[in-house]
Amino acid sequence: MSVPRYWREIKYRYRLLGCMCKECGSVFFPRRHICLKCGSRDLEEVKLSERGRVVSYTVVRNPPKEYEKYAPYIVALIELGDGARILSQVVDCEPEEVHLGMEVEATFRRVREDGPSGIIEYGYKFRPVIS
Ligand SMILES: [Zn+2]
Numbered sequence: 362m363s364v365p366r367y368w369r370e371i372k373y374r375y376r377l378l379g380c381m382c383k384e385c386g387s388v389f390f391p392r393r394h395i396c397l398k399c400g401s402r403d404l405e406e407v408k409l410s411e412r413g414r415v416v417s418y419t420v421v422r423n424p425p426k427e428y429e430k431y432a433p434y435i436v437a438l439i440e441l442g443d444g445a446r447i448l449s450q451v452v453d454c455e456p457e458e459v460h461l462g463m464e465v466e467a468t469f470r471r472v473r474e475d476g477p478s479g480i481i482e483y484g485y486k487f488r489p490v491i492s
Contacts, residue, residue, distance in 0.1 A: 410442035
Protein backbone atom coordinates (compact mmCIF):
# COMPACT_ATOMS: atom_id res chain seq x y z
CA MET A 362 0.00 0.00 0.00
CA SER A 363 1.49 3.33 -1.01
CA VAL A 364 0.76 6.57 0.78
CA PRO A 365 2.05 8.76 -2.12
CA ARG A 366 -0.54 7.06 -4.35
CA TYR A 367 -3.21 8.06 -1.87
CA TRP A 368 -2.29 11.74 -2.22
CA ARG A 369 -2.06 11.58 -6.01
CA GLU A 370 -5.69 10.47 -6.18
CA ILE A 371 -6.99 13.54 -4.35
CA LYS A 372 -8.58 15.03 -7.46
CA TYR A 373 -10.84 12.00 -7.93
CA ARG A 374 -11.50 11.26 -4.31
CA TYR A 375 -12.72 14.82 -3.88
CA ARG A 376 -15.88 13.79 -5.69
CA LEU A 377 -15.60 10.07 -5.01
CA LEU A 378 -15.53 9.30 -8.70
CA GLY A 379 -14.56 6.08 -10.37
CA CYS A 380 -15.53 4.53 -13.63
CA MET A 381 -17.75 1.68 -14.70
CA CYS A 382 -17.27 -0.62 -17.67
CA LYS A 383 -20.32 -0.47 -19.91
CA GLU A 384 -19.62 -4.00 -21.16
CA CYS A 385 -19.28 -5.99 -17.94
CA GLY A 386 -20.26 -3.56 -15.19
CA SER A 387 -16.95 -3.68 -13.29
CA VAL A 388 -16.23 -0.55 -11.27
CA PHE A 389 -12.71 0.84 -10.83
CA PHE A 390 -10.95 3.49 -8.81
CA PRO A 391 -8.96 5.41 -9.79
CA ARG A 392 -10.43 5.77 -13.27
CA ARG A 393 -8.97 3.69 -16.08
CA HIS A 394 -9.18 3.78 -19.83
CA ILE A 395 -9.34 0.03 -20.30
CA CYS A 396 -11.42 -2.41 -18.25
CA LEU A 397 -9.18 -4.77 -16.26
CA LYS A 398 -11.75 -7.52 -16.46
CA CYS A 399 -12.89 -7.63 -20.07
CA GLY A 400 -10.53 -5.23 -21.89
CA SER A 401 -13.32 -2.95 -23.09
CA ARG A 402 -12.52 0.72 -23.69
CA ASP A 403 -16.13 1.72 -23.14
CA LEU A 404 -16.04 3.08 -19.59
CA GLU A 405 -18.05 5.85 -18.02
CA GLU A 406 -17.55 8.00 -14.95
CA VAL A 407 -19.65 6.97 -11.97
CA LYS A 408 -20.11 8.12 -8.41
CA LEU A 409 -18.75 5.36 -6.19
CA SER A 410 -20.66 3.59 -3.47
CA GLU A 411 -20.18 5.32 -0.11
CA ARG A 412 -20.03 2.15 1.96
CA GLY A 413 -17.53 -0.64 2.03
CA ARG A 414 -15.27 -2.91 4.04
CA VAL A 415 -11.62 -2.72 5.03
CA VAL A 416 -9.64 -5.34 3.10
CA SER A 417 -6.16 -4.17 4.08
CA TYR A 418 -4.76 -1.36 6.20
CA THR A 419 -1.66 0.23 7.59
CA VAL A 420 -1.12 2.60 10.50
CA VAL A 421 1.08 5.49 9.38
CA ARG A 422 3.31 6.61 12.24
CA ASN A 423 6.01 8.41 10.25
CA PRO A 424 4.30 10.34 7.45
CA PRO A 425 5.84 12.98 5.17
CA LYS A 426 6.61 16.17 7.11
CA GLU A 427 3.51 18.12 6.12
CA TYR A 428 1.22 15.38 7.52
CA GLU A 429 3.18 14.81 10.72
CA LYS A 430 0.58 16.48 12.92
CA TYR A 431 -2.01 13.91 11.84
CA ALA A 432 0.09 10.89 12.86
CA PRO A 433 -0.57 8.20 13.75
CA TYR A 434 -3.34 7.73 11.20
CA ILE A 435 -4.90 4.80 9.41
CA VAL A 436 -4.76 4.31 5.66
CA ALA A 437 -6.92 1.45 4.45
CA LEU A 438 -7.73 -0.30 1.22
CA ILE A 439 -11.53 -0.37 1.17
CA GLU A 440 -13.68 -2.51 -1.05
CA LEU A 441 -16.80 -0.52 -1.79
CA GLY A 442 -20.29 -1.94 -2.24
CA ASP A 443 -19.96 -1.68 -6.01
CA GLY A 444 -16.71 -3.66 -6.04
CA ALA A 445 -14.30 -0.76 -6.57
CA ARG A 446 -11.29 -0.59 -4.25
CA ILE A 447 -10.20 2.74 -2.85
CA LEU A 448 -7.25 3.69 -0.69
CA SER A 449 -8.39 6.10 1.99
CA GLN A 450 -7.67 7.48 5.38
CA VAL A 451 -9.94 6.05 8.08
CA VAL A 452 -11.04 8.67 10.62
CA ASP A 453 -12.93 8.52 13.94
CA CYS A 454 -11.12 5.27 14.65
CA GLU A 455 -8.15 4.49 16.89
CA PRO A 456 -5.23 2.60 15.27
CA GLU A 457 -5.88 -0.37 17.56
CA GLU A 458 -9.57 -0.49 16.60
CA VAL A 459 -9.23 -0.93 12.85
CA HIS A 460 -9.62 -4.50 11.60
CA LEU A 461 -10.11 -6.47 8.42
CA GLY A 462 -13.74 -6.62 7.34
CA MET A 463 -14.63 -3.51 9.33
CA GLU A 464 -17.62 -1.74 7.81
CA VAL A 465 -16.91 1.87 6.83
CA GLU A 466 -18.75 4.74 5.20
CA ALA A 467 -17.62 7.85 3.35
CA THR A 468 -17.54 11.16 5.17
CA PHE A 469 -16.52 14.53 3.79
CA ARG A 470 -13.51 15.90 5.66
CA ARG A 471 -10.66 18.31 5.51
CA VAL A 472 -7.72 16.61 3.85
CA ARG A 473 -4.88 19.05 4.47
CA GLU A 474 -4.08 22.64 5.11
CA ASP A 475 -1.36 24.58 3.30
CA GLY A 476 0.14 27.07 5.70
CA PRO A 477 -1.58 29.35 8.21
CA SER A 478 -3.83 31.14 5.71
CA GLY A 479 -3.49 28.61 2.97
CA ILE A 480 -5.84 26.50 0.99
CA ILE A 481 -7.73 23.82 2.82
CA GLU A 482 -8.45 20.75 0.77
CA TYR A 483 -11.57 18.76 1.41
CA GLY A 484 -12.26 15.26 0.32
CA TYR A 485 -13.81 11.99 1.25
CA LYS A 486 -12.42 9.89 4.03
CA PHE A 487 -13.97 6.83 5.60
CA ARG A 488 -15.15 6.20 9.12
CA PRO A 489 -16.47 3.11 10.92
CA VAL A 490 -20.19 2.47 10.51
CA ILE A 491 -21.79 2.74 13.91
CA SER A 492 -24.56 0.18 14.07
ZN1 LIG B 1 -15.39 -4.76 -18.57
